Amino acid sequence: MLSRELIDSLFPADLPEPAYWEERYPPRGLPDGALVTRFAPSPTGWLHIGGIFAASINVALARQSGGVYVLRVEDTDQARFHEGALAQFEAGFDYFGIEADESDLGGVTRGRYGPYTQSARASVYQSYVRELLRTGKAYPCFETPEQARARTARQQATGALPGYYGEWALWRDAPEEQVRERLDAGDSYVVRFRSPGAGRRVSFTDAIRGELSADDNRNDIVILKSSANALRLPTYHLAHAVDDHLMRITLVLRAEEWISSVPLHHQLFDALGFGRIQYAHIAPLMKQDGGSRRKLSKRKDPEASVGFYIEQGFPPEAVRYYLRGLANGRLAELPLPEALAAPIRLADFGTAGPLLDMVKLDDISADFVSTLTGDEIVDRVLPWAGGYDPDLAKTLSAERPLALRALSIERGEGVANPRKDLRKWADFRPVYGYFFPEIFVPVTDPSDERFGGLSPDLVRALAAGFADGYQPPSASPEAAWFDQIRALAAALGFAPNQKTYKKDPDAYSGSIADASAVIRVLITGTRRSPDLAAICAALGADEVVTRARAVLG
RNA sequence: GGCCCCGUCGUCUAGAGGCCUAGGACGUCGCCCUCUCAAGGCGGUAACGCCGGUUCGAAUCCGGUCGGGGCUACCA
Numbered sequence: 183m184l185s186r187e188l189i190d191s192l193f194p195a196d197l198p199e200p201a202y203w204e205e206r207y208p209p210r211g212l213p214d215g216a217l218v219t220r221f222a223p224s225p226t227g228w229l230h231i232g233g234i235f236a237a238s239i240n241v242a243l244a245r246q247s248g249g250v251y252v253l254r255v256e257d258t259d260q261a262r263f264h265e266g267a268l269a270q271f272e273a274g275f276d277y278f279g280i281e282a283d284e285s286d287l288g289g290v291t292r293g294r295y296g297p298y299t300q301s302a303r304a305s306v307y308q309s310y311v312r313e314l315l316r317t318g319k320a321y322p323c324f325e326t327p328e329q330a331r332a333r334t335a336r337q338q339a340t341g342a343l344p345g346y347y348g349e350w351a352l353w354r355d356a357p358e359e360q361v362r363e364r365l366d367a368g369d370s371y372v373v374r375f376r377s378p379g380a381g382r383r384v385s386f387t388d389a390i391r392g393e394l395s396a397d398d399n400r401n402d403i404v405i406l407k408s409s410a411n412a413l414r415l416p417t418y419h420l421a422h423a424v425d426d427h428l429m430r431i432t433l434v435l436r437a438e439e440w441i442s443s444v445p446l447h448h449q450l451f452d453a454l455g456f457g458r459i460q461y462a463h464i465a466p467l468m469k470q471d472g473g474s475r476r477k478l479s480k481r482k483d484p485e486a487s488v489g490f491y492i493e494q495g496f497p498p499e500a501v502r503y504y505l506r507g508l509a510n511g512r513l514a515e516l517p518l519p520e521a522l523a524a525p526i527r528l529a530d531f532g533t534a535g536p537l538l539d540m541v542k543l544d545d546i547s548a549d550f551v552s553t554l555t556g557d558e559i560v561d562r563v564l565p566w567a568g569g570y571d572p573d574l575a576k577t578l579s580a581e582r583p584l585a586l587r588a589l590s591i592e593r594g595e596g597v598a599n600p601r602k603d604l605r606k607w608a609d610f611r612p613v614y615g616y617f618f619p620e621i622f623v624p625v626t627d628p629s630d631e632r633f634g635g636l637s638p639d640l641v642r643a644l645a646a647g648f649a650d651g652y653q654p655p656s657a658s659p660e661a662a663w664f665d666q667i668r669a670l671a672a673a674l675g676f677a678p679n680q681k682t683y684k685k686d687p688d689a690y691s692g693s694i695a696d697a698s699a700v701i702r703v704l705i706t707g708t709r710r711s712p713d714l715a716a717i718c719a720a721l722g723a724d725e726v727v728t729r730a731r732a733v734l735g
Numbered sequence: 736g737g738c739c740c741c742g743u744c745g746u747c748u749a750g751a752g753g754c755c756u757a758g759g760a761c762g763u764c765g766c767c768c769u770c771u772c773a774a775g776g777c778g779g780u781a782a783c784g785c786c787g788g789u790u791c792g793a794a795u796c797c798g799g800u801c802g803g804g805g806c807u808a809c810c811a
Binding site: 224261327330344394404408410422438439442444463466475477504512532534541542545546592599601602604668679680693694695696701703708711713714 | 736742749760769770774775803806809
């Protein structure tokens with residue numbers, strides 16, 4: 183064992199003892215059953231949608247049990263730190279309404295267990311590393327990265343298990359003189375954990391998966407990164423043990439890729455003298471890729487990034503509802519408000535990774551939007567457009583009454599079967615844009631394919647006839663308004679209905695549906711729209727006639 | 736290579752030995768409604784990865800196998 187004097191010389195003289203931290207971060211004294219949870223992302227870019235998934239579960243678990251939800255930033259990897267990631271985290275959490283009880287986000291520390299950013303807690307970890315060194319449960323290791331690579335290569339070549347253990351662990355029991363020599367030479371070192379693992383099997387309980395077992399860890403993993411770094415930070419494993427213990431977390435819910443590390447983490451907690459914490463490992467969100475499925479990847483899949491949902495303007499309620507249903511299948515069968523209010527149960531989690539189904543999300547989203555009033559929709563589209571479609575934002579705020587008229591067609595109060603044509607705010611322009619003269623692009627070419635292949639002459643005749651004799655919808659029923667199109671179509675040789683047309687296609691110019699499609703395209707620029715009479719009422723007679731004439735040149 | 740996790744319709748899942756000729760939802764297909772959509776109504780399609788075993792009886796238990804995913808970093 184290395185001398186106390188040598189070990190202490192490795193750290194600042196004023197570095198606190200572990201007892202200091204224990205006192206500074208006392209047990210929370212919460213009632214039994216109150217869960218203290220956390221979500222701990224790394225600031226390496228946009229938050230992954232899986233992060234929102236995990237964060238929402240953590241908040242729900244904390245809130246429903248009367249506990250606390252902590253947001254911790256794990257920035258121990260300085261090389262991968264991404265400028266702006268923190269702001270994007272904030273934007274993401276904000277969008278989805280996920281608010282931490284304790285965090286550093288926004289530049290303000292809320293909570294008395296902070297700081298909640300690992301790079302700001304370097305001395306906390308160091309106190310514990312020094313303690314581990316003093317008690318011989320850790321040791322300095324001077325193996326260089328090149329040597330480590332060579333070691334791994336040799337292990338692979340000989341079929342040995344990779345890692346730093348047994349005969350490969352050259353610095354595990356190095357004599358003090360040797361250590362001192364390298365230190366004097368100014369060589370950098372890392373600190374490794376002296377694993378007590380003896381190659382036995384261990385078993386443990388996962389809150390979601392139940393009883394699990396594995397080979398015990400016997401690898402002397404690195405716990406404190408190279409002394410060559412200006413800021414000496416720990417690796418994930420040590421940081422996890424120290425932070426989750428000191429922040430008095432009671433449930434560590436994380437992705438299943440960490441299951442393999444549980445034996446190691448137990449060793450670490452034991453060596454540190456910490457009580458073990460309950461783990462719950464959730465399956466990652468997956469993506470279909472050819473014949474197989476893989477983890478959703480931020481690099482390859484746009485829908486993996488939280489930014490995607492914000493840019494597209496998916497209502498957060500819909501996304502949260504969908505995600506909640508993925509967490510607990512039972513909740514997917516409940517109506518949205520009930521599902522969002524119902525408790526999440528760890529035991530109800532599936533253990534296989536679900537595929538993210540964007541079609542299903544669209545369906546949920548369309549359902550949700552159909553329950554909103556026109557005012558609510560405008561209030562949501564406006565801020566979205568402010569960021570992603572400035573022209574639309576301008577138009578919308580100038581023409582709010584028109585927008586409300588547009589959004590009252592076949593939706594809103596008293597409508598038994600509301601339209602479900604809006605899934606996300608980016609849909610607004612393609613679906614409702616034609617209501618606004620400022621952003622509407624008239625159809626001027628009579629042979630435009632949107633007219634369905636009708637002859638240009640017929641298109642012009644329809645347009646002229648409609649414009650010339652145009653009767654705006656009055657108090658009269660919509661059916662009566664449509665009569666003018668019927669009459670016009672009949673005069674131009676269109677069949678009065680589909681059935682008649684189908685019986686003898688050659689006898690007609692087309693069916694009433696074809697004629698009406700032309701009017702529709704003239705007025706809206708698209709073959710898909712709500713009731714024509716209602717649209718024309720919203721637009722006003724002048725605009726309708728102008729649009730109809732656009733194709734006459 | 737070693738170890739770990741996972742495996743019911745295309746997707747999310749219900750199912751904890753007989754209630755299962757496997758249920759629901761989304762998708763998809765057909766029909767109805769209809770001036771086009773979006774919907775809505777009705778109906779259909781479609782799954783227990785495979786092989787053994789235990790049992791009177793297995794999607795459910797056991798073993799194996801195949802497939803997918805993960806860990807095996809001074810990344811988390």
